[in-house]
Amino acid sequence: MQRTFFIYAFFISIVLVVTSCSIDERQTVANFTTLVLEDEFDSDEAPNNAVWDYDIGTGANGWGNNELQYYTDRSDNVKVENGALVITAKRELFNGSPYTSARLVTRGLFEQAYGRFEARIQLPFGQGIWPAFWLLGANEDDWPKKGEIDIMEYRGQEPTKVLGTIHGPGYSAGESISKSYSLENDRFDTGFHVFGIEWAPEYINFYVDDVLYNQITPADVAGEWVFDQPFYILMNVAVGGNFVGLPNSETIFPQTMIVDYVRVYTNDELN
Known part of the structure; x- marks a missing residue:
């Protein structure tokens, strides 16, 4: 009886190991190994204009x-120094707005469907501070039909938590599909962390450092799956807005998002 029990236990352990390995292989896309975009921000100057453009103004x-x-392209708000991209939100009256900041985009310069998109970032802090590393569909459709992937979105008043989210037709804004990831005994404004996605036709996986914390598939969305086209990259620090609320008397300015690098990998078979 005892021998039979050990044989049964050994069999179950083998099944569990095989099952866990198959899950890991499904979730982690080891084939995204071809580096197609790498900005290490090594030169102390403006961001590389072959990769980055700017959204300017207040938008609609x-x-x-x-x-x-x-949003400006001034060095007061965006520059490269000490091997990093620095995006700074400032409290100042500028063209009728009470704050300035910067929003960098690769629209028209780098756009890709599928792959691993990642950036190593130290985030700012404070009520009403809203940094993000995200993607938008490169087609001419209006939002949300064009699609949006928020690789990292963060409320400055919650320095231990980030979110990974997608928006599309039928699942946008308050109906978006989202999941948060929280640090234990640490904060995102006190050190660098790697935020990334691995994106294939059948899923989008969200990572913080080496932790997979969210997977979204076509079966998870209430409307059309629009993540089958090229997207471009955005990096910005917003101030105020529906997602974070207003800054308050305890919000210290300036606030900076520091980006060590941005890298994008691909699998040639998917492109």
């Missing part, structure tokens, strides 16, 4: 979110 209705900042 505060970029659709009632944000308070005016």
